[in-house]
Amino acid sequence: MAEHHSGPVEMGAPMDYAEHEKTYTLFLAGAKYGTIFCVALLLAMAAYFFTGIGALASILLFVILNVAGAILLR
Known part of the structure; x- marks a missing residue:
């Protein structure tokens, strides 16, 4: 059935914080x-x-x- 662990939640590989920050920056x-594009359209x-x-x-x-939106939001 279900396994119950009493240890820490993070049992997998260590977090790659640099990659996480890069992904978050690209998402933003x-x-x-994308918002500039939609509003201009x-x-x-x-x-x-x-x-x-x-x-x-x-x-x-x-x-x-x-172009104006991209320049203003840099």
Whole structure:
């Protein structure tokens, strides 16, 4: 049946804290830049659908917003 251990919980391999920190840093960067991408996409789509700026101007707005967001959040 179930085994009951009375020793410490960490019985496996030792933790690799450097790798953990690297993974956490990459996750935060991905979340940050992913959010910038989604917000820029939504704003460019709203500008295209609700104003008369056209598709090329909307794409240019998307690129400008992505670059500005990446520069501001470094």
